Amino acid sequence: MSTPPPAGEQLVCVTGASGYLASHVVRELLARGYRVRGTVRDPADPEKTDHLKRLPGAGERLELVRAELGEPEGLQRALRHCTALLHTASPASTLRGGSRPASYPTGCLMVPPSSPRE
Numbered sequence: 484m485s486t487p488p489p490a491g492e493q494l495v496c497v498t499g500a501s502g503y504l505a506s507h508v509v510r511e512l513l514a515r516g517y518r519v520r521g522t523v524r525d526p527a528d529p530e531k532t533d534h535l536k537r538l539p540g541a542g543e544r545l546e547l548v549r550a551e552l553g554e555p556e557g558l559q560r561a562l563r564h565c566t567a568l569l570h571t572a573s574p575a576s577t578l579r580g581g582s583r584p585a586s587y588p589t590g591c592l593m594v595p596p597s598s599p600r601e
């Protein structure tokens with residue numbers, strides 16, 4: 484088994500980056516030295532993104548891009564050059580008590596099958 488590249492050479496995609504779980508994941512990845520590409524539905528919305536931009540390391544290593552579940556092209560773009568994916572985007576919020584729409588049986592099924600390194 485080959486040794487993985489150092490954290491600083493890896494780009495990790497986190498979907499639903501503004502969410503409760505993902506915000507902690509992004510903070511932890513940045514703290515460990517990874518480059519992070521977070522997806523949000525509206526990168527221009529300060530309510531969704533300001534807390535991420537304030538994280539230590541965000542200025543240098545966090546990129547926020549637009550992606551919507553159900554739009555595979557956006558997810559594919561977000562995955563380009565990534566070595567790992569943490570897929571937390573979900574229309575059903577645990578905190579807000581939402582119900583899971585039938586069109587999103589699980590988040591993972593929405594991830595495009597192509598190689599994330601492409």
Ligand SMILES: NC(=O)c1ccc[n+]([C@@H]2O[C@H](COP(=O)([O-])OP(=O)(O)OC[C@H]3O[C@@H](n4cnc5c(N)ncnc54)[C@H](OP(=O)(O)O)[C@@H]3O)[C@@H](O)[C@H]2O)c1
Nearest residue numbers: 499501502503504505523524531551552572573574576577
């Ligand atoms: N929180 C917990 O304790 C907990 C425990 C167990 C399992 N989970 C599961 O973990 C997942 C995330 O939970 P969470 O508490 O972090 O939820 P959350 O705070 O509501 O975050 C989910 C994120 O998904 C994004 N999203 C929603 N609909 C989307 C869509 N159609 N396309 C793209 N992005 C979309 C939203 O981001 P934007 O609006 O910014 O795009 C939102 O910030 C859920 O599946 C939940 O059931 C959570």
